[in-house]
Structure formats: C-alpha cells, structure tokens
Amino acid sequence: MGQKGFAPIIIILSILIGGAAGYLAYTKAYPAWISSVPVPTNEEEAVINTPTPQPAQTPAPAPKPTVKPTPVPATPAPQNNTCSISVLSDPSSPNSVRLTAGATSKNGSYIKGAQWDFDGNGSWDTDMSISNQNITHNYPNGTYTAKLKTSMSDGSTTDVCSKSVSTPYGFSVSLTGYVYEDINCNDMREPSERGLTGVTVKITNMNGYANLATLTTDSSGFYRFTYNLAPGNSITVKPHDEPLPNYGVTEDRHQIALNSSQNSINMDLGQIPSPVGDYCGF
Numbered sequence: 001m002g003q004k005g006f007a008p009i010i011i012i013l014s015i016l017i018g019g020a021a022g023y024l025a026y027t028k029a030y031p032a033w034i035s036s037v038p039v040p041t042n043e044e045e046a047v048i049n050t051p052t053p054q055p056a057q058t059p060a061p062a063p064k065p066t067v068k069p070t071p072v073p074a075t076p077a078p079q080n081n082t083c084s085i086s087v088l089s090d091p092s093s094p095n096s097v098r099l100t101a102g103a104t105s106k107n108g109s110y111i112k113g114a115q116w117d118f119d120g121n122g123s124w125d126t127d128m129s130i131s132n133q134n135i136t137h138n139y140p141n142g143t144y145t146a147k148l149k150t151s152m153s154d155g156s157t158t159d160v161c162s163k164s165v166s167t168p169y170g171f172s173v174s175l176t177g178y179v180y181e182d183i184n185c186n187d188m189r190e191p192s193e194r195g196l197t198g199v200t201v202k203i204t205n206m207n208g209y210a211n212l213a214t215l216t217t218d219s220s221g222f223y224r225f226t227y228n229l230a231p232g233n234s235i236t237v238k239p240h241d242e243p244l245p246n247y248g249v250t251e252d253r254h255q256i257a258l259n260s261s262q263n264s265i266n267m268d269l270g271q272i273p274s275p276v277g278d279y280c281g282f
Helices: 003-029 031-035 042-049 274-280
Strands: 082-090 093-104 111-117 134-138 142-152 161-167 171-181 200-205 210-216 222-229 235-241 247-249 256-258 264-266 269-273
Touching (some): 082 142, 082 222, 093 142, 093 161, 093 171, 093 222, 111 134, 171 235, 171 256, 200 222, 222 235
Parallel strands (some): 171 264, 171 269
Antiparallel strands (some): 082 093, 093 134, 111 142, 171 222, 200 210, 200 235, 235 256
16 A cells, blocks of 8 residues: 555544644533533522512502591571460469469560460460460369460460469468457456457568558458468468557567468457556557
C-alpha cells in the first residue's frame, strides 16, 4: 500500500484525537455541571428568594357614625279652654246645693256665661248667662251628674264638664231657745218667766263676723236657727237679741260651736225689765 492508502486513516485518527482532547478539556472546565444541579449565581438567588411583592391593601374606611334622624315634633293639639264645677253645701237645706262654674283659660280669656244641666239628662236647665256662674239647686235624695259648659270672652265655648252630686249633702246643725223675761236676774229661765214675742235675734258667724240669719221670736218667745254644713265642717256662731223697749240683757251672749258631734244646741236668752235691770246693774 502506498502513501495514498494511509492518508484517510491519518485523517480519521486526527479527528478522533482532536475530539478526545476537546472532550477532556470540556469536562475539566465544567465538572460541577456534570455531577449536580447547576448552582445559580447570586443575582439568580436574589431573583428566586425575593418574595413576590404583594399589592398594598387599601385600609377599610372608618365606620361612619350612625346619624339618627331628627324626630319631627308632633303638631301640638290645640289648647282649648276647659270648665270645672265646684259643689258646696247650701245653708238652707242638706238637699240644697250651691254649684259654681269655673274655667281654665289657655289664652287669658274669662267666663262670659254658664249653662247647667243639673241632673245630666241631656237637657239644659238654664240659659247661657253670667248670672248662672253661681247657682243653687234643690235635689231630691240621690246621686246626680251635674253638667256645665261655659262661654268665654274669646268667643269660644268649652266642652261639657261634669261633677257628681249626692244629696243629702252634708248635715244640718241648729241653735234654738227662748227669749224670756228674766225677772229675778239670774240668767236662768224659771217656769214662771214668760217668753217675749217679737224679739229680733241675729246669728253671727264668728269666722269673719258675717250675719248668717236674722230671726224673730214667735208668740212663745221661741227662735230657731238651722244651718247646713259640708261633711267634716264646723261653724262657731253667736246669738244677739235686741232688747225690747224698757228691757236690758243680762250679759254678752256666748259663742257656740256647731259640728257633727254637737249639731243641736239650746240657748235661752234672758231680758230684764227696767226696774229689775237697774237692780242688776243696767
């Protein structure tokens, strides 16, 4: 075989030797890559280990204070005038009652008239008049509902008001006695001492000194004073008899308290004839 026959073999061997040398050089330069997972560079680590930034959370808005709706004030009801009834005993009789009309004004107005339904049967017993503001009515024994309405100076009329009335109302008290001729001047009536007729006897209320009654003795010299009191009340009275001509009285008269426990008192009133009166000191 000549030189031309070795040439291809030499070329092949050169290629193999060159490839082997390149392979060895490559393995020396990158031994870690051949035996393990590639180690990232520091920059790669930073990328891998840096946490993924989270978007900033928008803070929840602060709760708004609850605003209560302002209540709308109710329209006030119109203020009307109102009436009222007072019940008082009447001195004349337990069945006689004094009724007085009153009113509460919302605008300064005053009573111009009063109208009454005495027994509450729905029929008005009086007209609407200021003279009826104080009125006396006599009731049979029993319980009744008095009704009233009043007219006011502002032109309005009150609604009807009512009050229960029961009769007999209260109790009766009395002061009785004789005005007599006190001949022996001892301020005590003897069987022989006669009564004096036609003597004026006045009864005074010692609370205010009002004259409650003016009486006249009958043919026997007798007088009677009666008065009706409301439950629980009392009255103190004093009689005063006016001397007949040529007579005088023995002394100032006593005060008498009348009430539910002492409702009837007898008091004789002596008058002394003038000659005896002189002896008694008149």
